Amino acid sequence: MENSRELFQKCEDHFGPSRFTECRPMEWVLVGDLGKFQDDFSFLKESCQFNLLLDICGVDNLNKKGENPSGKRFEVNYHLLNLEEHVRIRVKVYLDDRESLLSITPLWKGAEWFEREAWDMYGILFNGKPKERILTHHEFRGHPLRKDFDIKKRIPLSSPLALAPQDTRKLRGLPEDGHWLNIDPSHPITKGALRVMVNLEGEKIKDVLLEIGYLHRGFEKLCEGLNYNQIIPYTDRLNYCSAALNNIGWCKAVEELMEIEISERAKALRMVFGELARVIDHLISLGTMAEDLGAPTGLWFFMELRERISKLFTSYCGGSFNPSLTRVGGMSHDLPLGWVNDCLNTVKSVEHSMDDLSKMFSQLPWWMDKTRVCPIEAREAIEWGFTGPCLRACGINYDLRKVSPYYYYGDVEFEVPLGSKGDVYDKYLVRMEEIRQSLKIITQVLDYLPVGRLNIVDGVSLPDKSEVYKDKKALDKYRSIIRDGIKVKPGEIYSAIEGANGELGFYIQSDGGNTPYRVKVRPPCFPLFQSFSEIVKGNYLSDAYATLVSLNIVPGELDR
Known part of the structure; x- marks a missing residue:
């Protein structure tokens, strides 16, 4: 080439x-x-x-x-x-x-x-005809992201939403034959508001119907009425298992559109918190996989590790979920005293525990029997739009931190783990090794953590409170940013980071105001879940359960 x-x-x-x-x-x-x-x-x-x-x-x-x-x-x-x-x-x-x-x-x-x-x-x-709706219900009228759509308008269903398989088949014009099994949005295997209907022929899956949108909150529409910093708490609710990565991805996109460079310390802290969030996301995914495949004690072990890392977020921003820890131009605040030592000690303890968990699961025959299912070829994964651990499990060496390094990812040493078959076992192995590599990155960054100013100050970040109390200009600037937000020059950008599930992208169009004209999220889960129906056809129902949990679908990110 x-x-x-x-x-x-x-x-x-x-x-x-x-x-x-x-x-x-x-x-x-x-x-x-x-x-x-x-x-x-x-x-x-x-x-x-x-x-x-x-x-x-x-x-x-x-x-x-x-x-x-x-x-x-x-x-x-x-x-x-x-x-x-x-x-x-x-x-x-x-x-x-x-x-x-x-x-x-x-x-x-x-x-x-x-x-x-x-x-x-x-x-x-x-092709000259309407498509089937995907994020709104089947009786919805209008198109909500059009600028002339009345957002106060309510469009309720004329009758309760049909969740029975036979009702849905009539609604969707599907054949009446076959044994349809409904895995509804409250089923524990879905880990959120997803719906899967499978048509069984004996014990094998003949056809699959997927429904999403149950957690659609209109994130992209909401962004059009909020200033750029006000959007940060809403990004927390996308992939809520690794919310810090959403914060980082959003602020990075805005900063690139504004053509501003954040401080060295802010870059380093974003890397640390981003990798901690990635570890938490993978631990949750692996824990739920263990539980669903018949090893509930595995869930307890993985969740205990997650709790250790969550305490680092709590000590920094007051809570383990919804941290909102970035700001356009930097971070919300600097590290508390003693946080670096706590983080290094936690990283070391998690590394030892990961070795024990690897011995517990990776070579067990029953675990391999349950997870050596539903492989997908690399070519098919690319056709569907896979990124992240699911693509790397197919043997494709694509990680944004390596191929398009941002912040200091080009200066730290880490490996990109790869699978070969793309089956559930390979996805498990890739996530296990990615946890180790993330911990390795965190240690390197903290060993050489830059000092100096955290946030840039030229009309973008809030001035320090100590300055606000003493300087009228700083007070006026503080009021202006809080009241009006920051203005972004006209233009457009697509910016992406390596999220826990793959490429997390934000496309932003600005018309020069203090709110974005258009925001589009590229959710990594979207193409992954779309492929599920094809991956599991011809396989057993138990294999479909294993595949679904290995894809790590997060409804908040999927539905937005």
Whole structure:
């Protein structure tokens, strides 16, 4: 494969400089043409190896300040990734209310749910017809992310939502034959508000129906009415098992859009808390896996380790959940006295305990029998849009901390654990080893923790309280930031970090105000859960349980 410069030249020669540009290093933008839609995407995938579809994001330009060069109301942004060269491209397609896009599901399997979301939220047509709703209920009217949608409007169901399998089959137009088993949103195996219906043929799964949206809270709509720092507590509620990573990802995206550089100390602290959050997330995932597969004592062991690390969050920000520990421009506050020593001692104790747990589970025959199920090939994982531990379990060496290092990840030593078959056992092994690598990163960062100012102060971060009490200018600045928030220059950005479940991305459009014009979250769980129905077909029901818990689906992140 040619290098990134040769690839850029190849794309520029094919599309022309009027349509194709570089917005940031290793990030390109292509203005799509409805008349060449299919040809453009086929060329990008087949000739340029943009083989991973990350996200599809709709935008309503109805109330946008400034010029709209296309003159059309809607735009759809397709985010693609070349896994070999680690190059990203954003394909922007403009269309009016009456125009339709071709579906790209023949090229990328994972596009189906993203297209359904674009229809549900914006009413954007694919192949000339509406898609099935995905985040709102089947009787919902309108498209809530349109700028002219009345957010005070209530659209209740005319009758109670059908949860019985036979009622849902009629509602969805599914065949009446077969034995359908309903795993409803309150079932303990789902670990949250998910719904899975399986059609059994004997003891094996013939078909699967998935329903999501039970925990949809309108995060992206809420962001349009909040200033950039006010959004941070709402990011806590996405993946609530590793909330600090959500905080970090959001602030990093805003800072990159503003083109500001945070302090060395803030970068280091974000790395430490991000890795601690990753460890907690993996411990919860492994603990629930042990419980669901018949080893409830394993849950107790993993949760005890989680509790040790949670105490570090409690001592820093007062609680283990919903920390809201970052601010645009830095952190909420500095470390308390003695925290570094407590953290290093905790890391050391968790490392020893992880060795014991590995001996307890990894080589046990019964554990391997239960987890050597439902493999997925690397090629299929890429087609679905896998990232994170689930992709690495298939043998694909892709970790944003390595391939596109941010903060000081390029300066610390750590390995990227890989599997080979992509089955439940490989996902277990990858998460076990990632915990060890995260602890290794934390130790290195704390050993060389930078000193100095924590937050930048030039109109972005709040001044120190000691200054506010003495200096009127500092007081006025404090009031201004609290009252009005920070203003972000017009522009757009897609920024991503390595979340606990994979690539956690935030796409932001700003029109120059103190609130974002559009926010789109790229939730790692979204393509993972979409693939579940295909992974488990032809397997036993018990294997489906194991697969579901190994995917580590977090409904808050999935539904937003």
